[in-house]
Amino acid sequence: MKRVGIVGCGGIAQVHASVLKQLERTKLCAFADCEGRKAKELADMYGEEGAGAYESLEEMLTKESPDVVHICTPHYLHVPMAAECLKRGCSVFMEKPPAISMEQLALLERAVEESGLALGICLQNRYNRSTLKLDEILQKGSLGKILGARAFVTWNRGEAYYTESGWRGTWDKEGGGALINQAIHTLDIVLRWLGEPIKVKASMHNHHLKDIVQVEDTVEAFLEFEGNRRAVLFATTAYTADPDALIELACERGSVRLEGERVWLRYYDGVEEEYHLSGQESLGKSYWGTGHEACIADFYRCLEEKRRYGNDLSSVKNTFKVMTTIYKEALREWNR
Numbered sequence: 001m002k003r004v005g006i007v008g009c010g011g012i013a014q015v016h017a018s019v020l021k022q023l024e025r026t027k028l029c030a031f032a033d034c035e036g037r038k039a040k041e042l043a044d045m046y047g048e049e050g051a052g053a054y055e056s057l058e059e060m061l062t063k064e065s066p067d068v069v070h071i072c073t074p075h076y077l078h079v080p081m082a083a084e085c086l087k088r089g090c091s092v093f094m095e096k097p098p099a100i101s102m103e104q105l106a107l108l109e110r111a112v113e114e115s116g117l118a119l120g121i122c123l124q125n126r127y128n129r130s131t132l133k134l135d136e137i138l139q140k141g142s143l144g145k146i147l148g149a150r151a152f153v154t155w156n157r158g159e160a161y162y163t164e165s166g167w168r169g170t171w172d173k174e175g176g177g178a179l180i181n182q183a184i185h186t187l188d189i190v191l192r193w194l195g196e197p198i199k200v201k202a203s204m205h206n207h208h209l210k211d212i213v214q215v216e217d218t219v220e221a222f223l224e225f226e227g228n229r230r231a232v233l234f235a236t237t238a239y240t241a242d243p244d245a246l247i248e249l250a251c252e253r254g255s256v257r258l259e260g261e262r263v264w265l266r267y268y269d270g271v272e273e274e275y276h277l278s279g280q281e282s283l284g285k286s287y288w289g290t291g292h293e294a295c296i297a298d299f300y301r302c303l304e305e306k307r308r309y310g311n312d313l314s315s316v317k318n319t320f321k322v323m324t325t326i327y328k329e330a331l332r333e334w335n336r
């Protein structure tokens with residue numbers, strides 16, 4: 001049984017708390033938020049009897065010595081908080097992104113290595129049933145080699161999303177916009193199958209909330225891989241609705257498209273297959289996907305069985321590196 005704490009008791013923490021409350025392997029014993037009231041509210045709603053509520057991570061670590069801390073704070077705090085937990089002998093399950101710069105990522109890598117403890121990252125879309133179905137289809141090999149991919153994320157984040165948070169929409173605290181916060185999941189799934197690009201070209205814009213948001217609300221990227229394979233990604237938070245992200249892989253003998261919980265296969269000889277993978281519910285907003293429960297449960301299964309967790313830091317490094325390269329490329333034009 002693991003004693004677990006959560007730091008950052010805002011939107012996503014509710015999802016972590018509701019999963020942890022149900023798991024047999026965890027006791028949700030402590031909550032911390034700089035707005036103490038939020039920690040207290042979450043403790044009352046999801047905590048074990050007598051669960052502590054604190055105003056800082058440090059106080060929670062000192063008073064409760066949890067085995068694991070879930071980091072659900074703004075992006076810029078992920079690395080310092082994870083490093084503090086690891087230093088104090090506490091494993092970490094952290095929300096994406098793992099960092100906001102390559103320098104921060106290197107600090108995190110060192111902290112993990114020095115501690116010898118587990119660190120898991122919440123890229124829960126890897127656990128969506130549709131993603132697993134896509135993996136199964138591609139592993140089967142009937143589509144032949146993957147030649148390329150296209151991906152679209154077109155979502156709506158309005159003024160209140162930024163003004164109510166105090167950290168979103170800023171370079172120093174969020175580290176970017178549509179890419180680092182929303183499209184990172186989709187980029188991660190594309191790279192899962194295409195690997196490391198040899199060339200990255202990108203541009204970005206802030207079309208919609210220029211006076212409120214410093215960062216990009218729209219980004220497009222062109223990625224080239226060995227063997228003349230190519231991927232294009234378009235992501236925006238300036239749309240008016242939140243349709244499922246779309247990922248399509250073009251292969252030698254057909255294509256496969258993933259959209260939410262649906263997967264379509266189209267062979268070029270005319271044969272088509274379609275899968276509706278319903279049955280898993282999203283615990284939070286529908287666009288967060290359905291994978292949180294499986295993603296968190298697997299982390300604890302791996303901890304208990306002392307196995308390597310699939311969403312560890314090394315598994316997200318390529319996605320993170322490509323994401324920072326996209327920003328670097330796009331910033332050339334942005335600064336003009």
Ligand SMILES: NC(=O)c1ccc[n+]([C@@H]2O[C@H](COP(=O)([O-])OP(=O)(O)OC[C@H]3O[C@@H](n4cnc5c(N)ncnc54)[C@H](O)[C@@H]3O)[C@@H](O)[C@H]2O)c1
Nearest residue numbers: 008009010011012013033034035072073074075095096288
């Ligand atoms: N995996 C997903 O699908 C998904 C979905 C939503 C959010 N997220 C991630 O979760 C994280 C939090 O996002 P959110 O939407 O819940 O944000 P939020 O603003 O709703 O919550 C963040 C909380 O952290 C608290 N906080 C800020 N500074 C703190 C400090 N120094 N010490 C303690 N608490 C502090 C805030 O008071 C707030 O309650 C982000 O990294 C975001 O990218 C992931």
